[in-house]
Structures are given as C-alpha cells and as structure tokens.
Amino acid sequence: MRRAPWLGGALLFAVGMLACGGLLGLEDRTSGADAATDATDATDATDATDATDAPQGIDAGARDASNTWTTLAPMGTARAFPVSAAINGEGYVIGGFVGSTPSYALDVYEPLTGAWVPGSPSQRSSSAVSTAVLGGKIYFFGDYDDRSTNSAGVGVYDPSGNGWSIAPAMPGPRGFTTAVVIAGKAYVIGGDTAGAYSAEVGIYDPGAGAWTTGAAMPTARNRLSSAAANGAAYVIGGEVGAFVPTAAVEKYDPATNEWSTRAPMPTPRYDATCAEVNGILYVIGGYWGRDTPVAKVEAYDPVTDTWTRKTDMPTPRAGLTSFVIEGRIFVAAGRYGLTDLAALEVYTP
Numbered sequence: 001m002r003r004a005p006w007l008g009g010a011l012l013f014a015v016g017m018l019a020c021g022g023l024l025g026l027e028d029r030t031s032g033a034d035a036a037t038d039a040t041d042a043t044d045a046t047d048a049t050d051a052t053d054a055p056q057g058i059d060a061g062a063r064d065a066s067n068t069w070t071t072l073a074p075m076g077t078a079r080a081f082p083v084s085a086a087i088n089g090e091g092y093v094i095g096g097f098v099g100s101t102p103s104y105a106l107d108v109y110e111p112l113t114g115a116w117v118p119g120s121p122s123q124r125s126s127s128a129v130s131t132a133v134l135g136g137k138i139y140f141f142g143d144y145d146d147r148s149t150n151s152a153g154v155g156v157y158d159p160s161g162n163g164w165s166i167a168p169a170m171p172g173p174r175g176f177t178t179a180v181v182i183a184g185k186a187y188v189i190g191g192d193t194a195g196a197y198s199a200e201v202g203i204y205d206p207g208a209g210a211w212t213t214g215a216a217m218p219t220a221r222n223r224l225s226s227a228a229a230n231g232a233a234y235v236i237g238g239e240v241g242a243f244v245p246t247a248a249v250e251k252y253d254p255a256t257n258e259w260s261t262r263a264p265m266p267t268p269r270y271d272a273t274c275a276e277v278n279g280i281l282y283v284i285g286g287y288w289g290r291d292t293p294v295a296k297v298e299a300y301d302p303v304t305d306t307w308t309r310k311t312d313m314p315t316p317r318a319g320l321t322s323f324v325i326e327g328r329i330f331v332a333a334g335r336y337g338l339t340d341l342a343a344l345e346v347y348t349p
Helices: 005-014 031-038 042-047
Strands: 068-072 083-087 090-094 106-110 115-118 130-134 137-145 149-158 163-167 178-182 185-189 201-205 210-213 225-229 232-236 239-241 249-253 258-261 273-277 280-284 297-301 306-310 321-325 328-332 344-348
Touching (some): 137 185, 273 321
Antiparallel strands (some): 149 163, 201 210, 249 258, 321 328
C-alpha cells in the first residue's frame, strides 16, 4: 500500500533501529561505528544546514581529496523529496514538500559563487516526480496531486528562457517513479499507481513526442533510485511494502528490452538518491528501516557487479536529491525525523 512521504516521520517514535553489521562485499571503513553514525540525532542533522562555517562556493578547477565530503551554503528553503538536474554547470532543485505542503519552488545553484538564485516556480506541484534532461530541458514525469492521487502529466522547464511548458502525458498516472536518459530517450520506471506498486517502464522520445512501453521490471516498487551506465539502466532499492525497503538491483537493456538481476545493494533502503560518475553508481542516504534515515554511501561497479562502502555523508537524511557537476555529486535537501533540511553537501568520488 502506498504511503505519503510526510506521514513517515510522524511514526519515527515507534521505530527500532536495525543492525547493519556483517554485510558482504563492503569495505568496512568505520568498523563498529556504523550504528552510531546512522543513529545521529536530529540536532546533528540540523546543524549541517548552518551556513556560518560553510564555504560559499567550490572551485571547479580544484579537486578535493577523493572519497571526501564538503559542506556548502544551504538552500534558502528547507524541504524534502525535491528533484534536481544539472545543466550547463548549474544545479536545479525543484519542488518537494515543506512539511506536508507540496512545494512549487525552483532554486538554481551556481557552484563557483555558492549562490542560490530563485527560478520560475513550477506550474503544478513537483512532488513525487522523476526528472530527465532532454535537449537542454528538464522534464518532470507525473506527480502526487492532492496528496493522494497520481498524475500522468509531464511538465517541461527550459532554463534558457526560465519558462514552463507541457509535453505529452504518460500512458497512465504514476507517482514516486525514477527516470534515466539513454540515447536521447527517457525511461520512466516503477513507482505506484492506484495504490499499487508499479513495474511499468514508459519510454518517452522527445523527437517523436510519443510514448512506448518497455518490458516490465521484475520487482514492482516505488520510492526507488536509478542511474544509467554503459547504455543500460540500473534500478536500485525502493519500497516493496509499507516501510519495507528492498536491496534489489535490476538492469534494463534497451537494446534487447530485457531485464537481468544484479548483485543486491548491501543496505536495503528507499527514498535514497543515486548518481553516476565515471561509470560508478553512488547510492546515498535514504530510509533503511521504518523511516530511519542513514548517511551511508555505497558504490556499485556495473562492470564487476560489486559494491564498495564509501565515506558517510555528513548529514543522515532521506528524501534527498543529487546532481553531478564536474565529476562531483551535490546532495541537497532531505528529511530527518520531522525536520526538513536545507543542507547542501558535495561528495568527491
């Protein structure tokens, strides 16, 4: 049964922490400290949104040490479950929730100056959507109208004119999907519809302005993550029951329209974010138990089908978003307990 994201934090008081020791395929960087790190309290999470000690920008010509995090100036508005994209060296963070209220905000981050600049607000709620960059424009697939009804609508934001338009709707309404771009087409995968978890694959061709359907994903799920690498889509984690995360990793090959099962993620979770850098997929944050947010970063190599533990994110959170600029992963927003976050942290692989 589908759950609205703003309900999860309210149930945190009833949550028991899960143990994560003994996971195979990981480089255990913190030994027995994992549970303590994952249980970081909301005070620590909130502290990361304080811009006082944060750098105002990041030098694109310089490189931080690998496998490290840097805290940057936070967004002006704390929120959870937004989406994001990078175009022309700038990061766009759109929509989400402020508490239980859907957000229409669009904020643009300029890494060299560290400035956040407001863009034209979306024309409809940009919550529970997925995004794809096609032809220099950001496409938004579906949404979660009135907190209970999914939409098939597709919105389009053009950064060059700071304006919005619409594209042909998806074949059916879905929310909490994930999307990747391969060879100029958007693949919108999973999510939920009519209260049920979805395995659907919708393929949008912006040149033709038309949708087709791909082979169904083996594991129906929502609140999932994905990234593209080597011409294939990798769908990771998600929710398969109320508060039930999955570790499933499944690969979709558009050339054959076939799915295959890959090595599972060491830490099952949903509402995480995933980004690809140099062919490696980084899964960051998310809920690993009954709305228990984590700071974990786990990296997947599609070539060797193996996972590696990386340095934890400074701020544990779920419902976060990420975009990649100059080989760095910028992680924005999210939620810890009942607290929406404005935190912006950048990871150098």
